[in-house]
Amino acid sequence: MFNPYKVREDFPILKRKIDGNQIIYFDNAATSQKPRQVIEAMKKFYEEQNANVHRAVHTLSLEATELYEEAHEEVAEFIGAKSMEEIIFVRGTTEAINLVAYSWGLHNLKRGDEVLVTLMEHHSNIVPWEILSEIKGFKVKYLDVNLDGTLNYELLKEMLTPRVRLVCVTHVSNVTGVINDVETVAKLAHENDALVLVDGAQSVPHIPVNVQKLDCDFLAFSGHKMLGPTGIGVLYGKREILEKMKPFHGGGGMINEVSFNLEMHRCKISWNELPWRFEAGTPDIGGAVGLTAAIKYLRTLGMENVKTHEYKLTEYTMKHLKECPKVTVYGPKDAALKCGIIPFNVERLDSHDVALLLNSYGIMIRSGFHCAQPLHEKLKIPSSARVSFYVYNTQEEVDRFIEALKEIEGVL
Ligand SMILES: Cc1ncc(COP(=O)(O)O)c(C=O)c1O
Numbered sequence: 001m002f003n004p005y006k007v008r009e010d011f012p013i014l015k016r017k018i019d020g021n022q023i024i025y026f027d028n029a030a031t032s033q034k035p036r037q038v039i040e041a042m043k044k045f046y047e048e049q050n051a052n053v054h055r056a057v058h059t060l061s062l063e064a065t066e067l068y069e070e071a072h073e074e075v076a077e078f079i080g081a082k083s084m085e086e087i088i089f090v091r092g093t094t095e096a097i098n099l100v101a102y103s104w105g106l107h108n109l110k111r112g113d114e115v116l117v118t119l120m121e122h123h124s125n126i127v128p129w130e131i132l133s134e135i136k137g138f139k140v141k142y143l144d145v146n147l148d149g150t151l152n153y154e155l156l157k158e159m160l161t162p163r164v165r166l167v168c169v170t171h172v173s174n175v176t177g178v179i180n181d182v183e184t185v186a187k188l189a190h191e192n193d194a195l196v197l198v199d200g201a202q203s204v205p206h207i208p209v210n211v212q213k214l215d216c217d218f219l220a221f222s223g224h225k226m227l228g229p230t231g232i233g234v235l236y237g238k239r240e241i242l243e244k245m246k247p248f249h250g251g252g253g254m255i256n257e258v259s260f261n262l263e264m265h266r267c268k269i270s271w272n273e274l275p276w277r278f279e280a281g282t283p284d285i286g287g288a289v290g291l292t293a294a295i296k297y298l299r300t301l302g303m304e305n306v307k308t309h310e311y312k313l314t315e316y317t318m319k320h321l322k323e324c325p326k327v328t329v330y331g332p333k334d335a336a337l338k339c340g341i342i343p344f345n346v347e348r349l350d351s352h353d354v355a356l357l358l359n360s361y362g363i364m365i366r367s368g369f370h371c372a373q374p375l376h377e378k379l380k381i382p383s384s385a386r387v388s389f390y391v392y393n394t395q396e397e398v399d400r401f402i403e404a405l406k407e408i409e410g411v412l
Pocket of ligand 1: 029030091092093094095122124125170172173174199201202222233371
């Protein structure tokens with residue numbers, strides 16, 4: 001049985017009190033807290049195993065290399081990739097998407113092509129495409145969303161012309177929590193010979209994700225949102241596509257050979273194998289160790305249990321938010337269409353004021369645009385307050401949150 005109270009015991013930070021209030025952390029879509037198991041795995045690495053990878057022949061380096069490679073294997077298994085060669089470690093979702101833009105997009109997109117981006121994307125899945133389109137002359141087209149924040153699949157069918165080479169879609173919206181049917185998006189895109197890049201920043205930590213089932217070409221996600229440390233994230237890519245892509249960053253580790261031709265005064269370079277070809281320089285080895293521990297922790301909990309727990313909390317919260325007459329909730333009314341993210345506003349209050357007032361109760365939420373300004377503009381919301389749940393949140397915490405909101409409403 002999944003028990004959030006037992007889970008909480010593993011998270012030292014949740015014991016913290018601020019101004020006498022036991023903290024309630026509802027800002028999980030921004031970053032998650034870290035269990036003892038992750039902190040201890042990283043501590044052990046730095047105290048006992050630290051060395052650089054893929055370089056030396058000494059014991060510490062061999063151990064560090066083994067841990068680093070194990071992390072790739074662990075991620076591959078977690079998301080159902082065919083092999084660890086399809087798993088590239090980067091700093092986070094943002095860097096993973098930029099890798100696709102500059103390794104694939106720079107060499108494959110040209111004037112006349114289109115990249116289709118949904119209006120609910122995080123800025124990290126919009127800005128790289130806008131920057132690259134200025135260099136390469138292709139068009140970025142935006143796929144509209146419905147007023148409840150769900151994707152417009154009929155429009156997608158219409159917009160998928162032969163000009164579209166890539167579809168960029170988030171698996172779960174970081175504003176509304178809407179879960180997109182990326183399997184269908186991938187099927188439609190592939191029928192049109194376009195590739196699909198899925199932003200998994202808000203899905204991989206919260207629901208079971210299998211890249212072979214989704215049949216996406218790329219999947220990007222961040223370790224820090226799934227109980228792991230900051231500074232490590234993942235780009236999954238189908239092997240046959242990665243094989244044909246040019247490297248992103250140049251430097252040590254990503255080459256096979258750099259030989260200097262004396263006559264030509266140039267270096268001849270051959271690339272390393274996958275995935276190292278895309279991991280130039282010293283990687284975040286400690287981060288990889290932490291990510292392995294985070295994944296092992298999530299696997300022990302079971303991703304179906306994680307999903308169900310968050311669904312129940314979301315449904316419960318949405319039900320009780322109805323008791324707050326000055327609160328408007330955005331996104332679909334049916335919690336089954338969502339992950340554990342709820343955006344809302346309180347009448348006459350700016351979202352930052354709502355967050356500040358809740359902070360005085362020890363409740364940490366996010367306010368603003370959440371790096372998704374176009375979606376806010378589409379939904380005609382100036383900004384929003386957002387609660388987002390994870391494995392250690394409880395109904396009791398939701399009750400305290402609702403009580404606090406009622407008190408805030410009372411003084412308005
Ligand atoms: C949907 C989505 N995509 C991308 C990102 C960017 O992730 P990172 O800052 O870890 O690169 C986030 C972070 O909030 C997100 O929610």
